[in-house]
Amino acid sequence: MLYVAIFLSACATCMCNYALYIQKRELNNLPRLEGRNFFRTIKTFFTCTPWLAAQGLGLAGTWVHALALGFAPMSILETINTAGIVLLALLAIFKLGEKASLIDWVGIVSIFLGLLFMGITMTARTSEFGYHAVVLWLLVLVLLASAGAAFFSGIMKKDERSPIFIAAGTGILVGTNAIWIKLGLHDIWVRLWDESFGRALASPYLWVIVIFAVGTLLLQQIALQRGKAIIVIPVITGLSNIIPILVGIIAFREPFPASLGMILLRLLSIVMVIGGAVLLSLGEEGKGVQDAAPRGPAANGPYSKEARRVQR
Numbered sequence: 001m002l003y004v005a006i007f008l009s010a011c012a013t014c015m016c017n018y019a020l021y022i023q024k025r026e027l028n029n030l031p032r033l034e035g036r037n038f039f040r041t042i043k044t045f046f047t048c049t050p051w052l053a054a055q056g057l058g059l060a061g062t063w064v065h066a067l068a069l070g071f072a073p074m075s076i077l078e079t080i081n082t083a084g085i086v087l088l089a090l091l092a093i094f095k096l097g098e099k100a101s102l103i104d105w106v107g108i109v110s111i112f113l114g115l116l117f118m119g120i121t122m123t124a125r126t127s128e129f130g131y132h133a134v135v136l137w138l139l140v141l142v143l144l145a146s147a148g149a150a151f152f153s154g155i156m157k158k159d160e161r162s163p164i165f166i167a168a169g170t171g172i173l174v175g176t177n178a179i180w181i182k183l184g185l186h187d188i189w190v191r192l193w194d195e196s197f198g199r200a201l202a203s204p205y206l207w208v209i210v211i212f213a214v215g216t217l218l219l220q221q222i223a224l225q226r227g228k229a230i231i232v233i234p235v236i237t238g239l240s241n242i243i244p245i246l247v248g249i250i251a252f253r254e255p256f257p258a259s260l261g262m263i264l265l266r267l268l269s270i271v272m273v274i275g276g277a278v279l280l281s282l283g284e285e286g287k288g289v290q291d292a293a294p295r296g297p298a299a300n301g302p303y304s305k306e307a308r309r310v311q312r
Contacts (some may be wrong), residue, residue, distance in 0.1 A: 004193040005072035006065050006080055013084035015061030020233055022054035024224050028096075032225055036310065055217070074178060075249035078241040079119035085112055085237050092230045100230050107279035108230075114272025118245060121257045121266040126160040129186050130306045136251040142174060143243065147172040151219075163227030164235060170219040171236040175243030177212040182244070182252070184209050234276070242273045 026048055035173045044053055068077055089108055092098045100108075149168040154165030184205030186277040192200040223232045257263050 001071040002076075005077060005252065007070040007071075008068035009072075009077040009080045012061040012065035012068065013081045014087060014304055015064065016058050016183065017084035017088040018087055018091070019054040019058035019061065020220075020224075022050055022057070023221070024053070024092065025096060026051040027221065027225050030225075032222075058217075059213075066181045066185065069178070069182055070189075073254040074182055074244040075250065075254050076246075078178065078244045079115050082112065082237060082241045085234050088233050088237075089230055090267065092122075092228070092233075098228050098230050101115060103279055104230055107276045110272045110276030110279060111234055112275060112276075114269040115238075115241060115245075117265050117269035118242075119270065121262045121269070131183075132250075133226045134177075136247070139247055139251060142144050142251040143172055143176045148174070154277060158225075163223050166219060166223040166226065167232045167235040168239060169214050170223055171239030172243065173212060173216050173219070174236060174240035177216065177245075178240070178244040179247055180205055180209045182214060184247075238273050242270070246270070 030051065031044060031050060036121045063232060065077070065081060085108060089100070093100055150165045150169030150172065154162050154169060157165065180215065187205050188200045191203055223236070226232075257266055
């Protein structure tokens with residue numbers, strides 16, 4: 001079942017990242033979610049067919065990935081999930097016309113290679129479901145506090161660093177949601193097997209997963225509207241993958257390398273992922289915000305500044 005889970009995870013990451021590309025493309029023509037007329041803006045989003053299709057594709061990819069998590073350790077699948085960064089980066093460059101600086105490429109390659117090295121150090125040995133409760137919930141509290149601090153910084157800062165902090169907070173919450181999914185799948189399966197379908201639907205983890213999924217979706221749209229997809233998405237993807245990898249090893253008792261060489265390689269992979277995220281945050285985001293602004297047909301779309309001025 002391990003190879004089935006790997007195949008499902010690979011399909012899921014392609015689906016999710018292609019959905020992100022469609023979202024970014026459509027967001028250039030849609031009004032900002034932070035505008036005054038919030039409900040009118042929401043209505044505009046839900047009447048945009050390509051944007052809705054992207055949400056459906058992304059949701060399907062998320063559930064495929066959740067299904068895969070039931071058959072293999074998080075630390076293995078989240079590493080595979082990161083490969084979608086390459087697809088998104090290429091689409092952003094060649095389809096959206098976003099320009100990647102050298103430091104952006106170094107950051108993306110660093111994250112990708114770091115998580116690739118993390119995958120090399122994994123073992124295919126699986127263990128029964130179990131976790132260190134105190135360690136797990138302590139880590140969850142730290143993650144939630146870190147996400148809150150990142151969002152506060154993103155809201156308070158009005159410069160080019162704002163989308164980086166929002167993306168970092170979103171990535172942390174997405175990574176935390178992977179923990180909820182892992183716990184929820186086990187809880188739902190136990191309820192379904194031992195009790196009933198109704199009891200399975202009453203699992204508190206199910207509702208936490210839905211709330212986190214909807215919340216991170218909105219936050220991701222805000223980050224994408226403020227910054228370049230080529231910077232925002234790797235930050236979200238890098239953090240959302242490295243968090244469950246580490247939590248899986250530390251709290252869920254997933255296999256750890258036995259040799260010193262593999263241990264050092266794993267430590268190097270962690271440094272490369274974190275370093276890559278830092279490099280991306282140091283990229284030329286100020287110029288990137290201008291690059292991400294609608295051009296051509298998008299600039300003259302129904303939600304452009306000129307169109308809104310005429311409507312007023």
